[in-house]
Amino acid sequence: MLPIWTNLGLVGLLLLCISGVRGELYTALAEMEELLETESVLINNLEGYIRVQEDKLSYLKNKMDEYQREHADASSDITAYVSNPINAYLLTKRLTTDWRQVENLMEHDVGGAFLQNLTQYRNVLKFPSDEDLNGAAVALLRLQDTYQLDTSSVARGKLNGIQYSTAMSSDDCFELGRQSYVNHDYYHTVLWMNEAMSRMLEETHNQTQTFTRADILEYLAFSTYKQGNVESALLMTNELLQLLPYHERANGNKKFYEKEIAHLKEMKRMKGDDGSDEMPVSDLPVAKSDPGVYDITERKAYEMLCRGELKPSPADLRPLRCRYVTNNVPFLRLGPLKLEEAHMDPYIVIYHDAMYDSEMDLIKRMARPRFRRATVQNSVTGALETANYRISKSAWLKTEEDQVIGTVVQRTADMTGLDMDSAEELQVVNYGIGGHYEPHFDFARREEKRAFEGLNLGNRIATVLFYMSDVEQGGATVFTSLHAALWPKKGTAAFWMNLHRDGEGDVRTRHAACPVLTGTKWVSNKWIHERGQEFRRSCDLTEDHGDFAI
Template identity: 80%
Template sequence: MCLLRVYIYEYRYVCISFFLYSKLGEYQREHEDAAADMSAYVSNPINAYLLTKRLTTDWRQVENLMAHDVGVEFLNNITNYRHILKFPSDEDLNGAAVALMRLQDTYKLDTSSVARGMLNGIQYSTAMSSDDCFELGRQSYVNHDYYHTVLWMSEAMTRLQEEPQNQTQTFTRADILEYLAFSTYKQGNVERALTMTNELLELTPDHERARGNKVFYEKEIAELQAERKVKGDDGSESTPVSDLPIAKGDPSDYTFSERKAYEMLCRGELKLTPADLRPLRCRYVNNNVPFLRLAPLKLEEAFLDPYIVIYYDVMHDKEIELVKKLARPRFRRATVQNAVTGELETANYRISKSAWIRTEEHKIIENIVQRTEDMTGLDMSVAEELQVVNYGIGGHYEPHFDFARRDEIRAFQGLNTGNRIATVLFYMSDVEQGGATVFTNLRIALSPKKGSAAFWYNLHRSGEGDFRTRHAACPVLTGSKWVSNKWIHERQQEFRRPCGLEPDHGEFAI
């Protein structure tokens, strides 16, 4: 008996050592790839997800194995320094998975291609394993996202069948079938859900939930065939059972048609016609500013009504680096203003980090603000502080207005400077893929170009909001997007942009 125990212990020790050795090789390969170009590595959404997974679910698995006397001392040292190392959390892992799903939907990325490390036909990283795909499917399930659960669990199944047998695998074919069957049912395909449940029962005949679900599916199919409908909510006793965690996401706040236009603009599938482009011009302007007579600005018209222009070479590299340096220590999750309470809060439709910089903090910031006044002809004393925003992997801002609507009576209540009359958006980086600013009503997209700035009025000359300026920031597919913006308010602009006989009379005299 003692000899048998020794053999069992040695076998377990060999299995654990083999697993840890394979993990070590995997981490070393990824470390070499990352060390070659760290910023490029983490700006890849696949790498960002995989790195987060390695330090959450994968690391817990390593911890559990090392706890069997393989590396207890080392493990204790790592545990003591976790707060210093700032390991990502499960929430971070879910965020990385959601970001990848968002990119997949917006840019119509093929699941198998993403799993191979390809984005829009470009190879960015190594291929995912079946375990990586399984975790993406599980995170989608947790978010009540059955569509992506089916996509990624199916990919996990394909890769599991192609990979060599691994005794340390954390999931089985039966686990995948359980997720697939229930998610397929939630998508409305009861027949397919029953087929998968039967496959699951062939593998694990004593699976209690699967047996209960099988009865339900068969009953519902029979009723459908008899042209009767099953009545009952997800919580009723007749509904298939799943004890896996689910969290309901926030509902979308814009229509399907606008979402479709938003995503098509992000992909570059909607563009202005030649007839729309014909009247647009590029030119040098001085805006009647004495200094600009010596150094005129480069202006490109992006749209005429409402008037949207792009200025080029209006923020220099030295200025950009200073703005980034000042902003980084202050970065916080970007917020939006609640239309009812007026309070600032985070929202899933705006994913980015932001910071605010006062004009008087540095001479370069003063120069940027003065240049903004020269570009717009508006008084900067009633403008908000310079807001700096960084959109990382999957970072986006869904369609919104910069101005406050009539029913938002608490908006800007502490400023006493009126509504936001105009927006100036500085682009402080190029973006390899994605990250465009799109106007969903106008069907135009502005691609980030380092050093340029977009300018538009949010209000008509009458002071009414111009709803045509509804815009969005497309998700960043690869790279990192840095912008800064000045929101200019309407008080003290009476003589700089006076009311006219028509809503926007004289708008082109900029």
């Protein structure tokens, strides 16, 4: 009797227990965590597939050994062997029913059920898409740029000198370079294709390699050309043609590069330029984001703040204090709020112990099922849309949904002294791989006519930002014009006014969320609007300095 190898009961149970959701997994680490469940099921399925294949081969090997022994005995004296009626019967049986059984088993695909499982899994488990792969690659490159990470160190699994993971293979580096190429990011293509080449030379016995040296040279040559270095592109193309002389695309590119070099030389000759005063070629990356979002000066400040390289001067720090405040709330006399001043003008403070672990846990649980890709408002159309400069997922929780949310909202009123009736719902945000939000204003500027359309609550007068997790590295909230940074600390809340008393937006509050280098970042915020604050924060014809805590 043939052995029975498959037992799919556990697999069926897993299929019933796990539901599938697709799309943009890289934008929230809370959803990326669920991919490990998918991987666990796939590993178990692969293990089962390998086991039944090994059992099949083991059975066939035992049969082969049995037949070889019998055949060796028969070959020693063929006449004597076949003259024995028992041997004659057994030989006939082996060549009929036995070999037919072996042939049937050789033809039978014992792993078919496991292959079928993979098709079913794609309908019920959470699988990343090609968009997720590209988003994860772009996020890693963003981290590399922002935190000035060395390519080889990242490939070794080190971030800022700390070993976080196993090293990347040459195949991993090649795919990262390929994703950069797809995005027309030739700077990072060159970095990661070179790293793939280095690792390929080290991996002498890598049987899973999906590319060749010629593949890398083709990517490197074209990307180097796109960066303006035609001579190097030609050298790499010639090296590629030594490996594959009949490579059609490479031969075409070689002719193009030679023609381009000849043209450049002719242009120099006509200008009388001997090349002695050529400008040096920069190897610095160009800005990757939309220049309309923020200029190169602000980008530099933003990235330096994220790295902790811009710090307040002693003169800036000297007037800052930590103190207990009651904000004229009677019951807070028994348990005053813990206030830390982070910046004087505009006035930015951090409240400590502003949210408790039990509250944060509940808010996260309520938010997870509702997560959607975070959006920004189009300043022209007023429509909400996704943007590559805001990588996170968010959910909105109503005050009346749970007593805990009501308590947090009341605490926000106590901290700010403002009326919460005109505040937006509590927004909960989880940042994805390299999750960030580039410099922006929380308030609407004059030209943004359709901002907050339909709310009829006026502009956003203030922001309260709760930090609901510690972050191992990165993830700071930075104010680019103030050169100030707030670092996430679980349970704290930052508070600042977005508008002056005359109603004008305070442009100094322009801020950004730095990419999360390692760890996960959970925040929630409460945006408070102007309507209903007339008797809590009186208007004035002149700008104020924002001091609000008592």
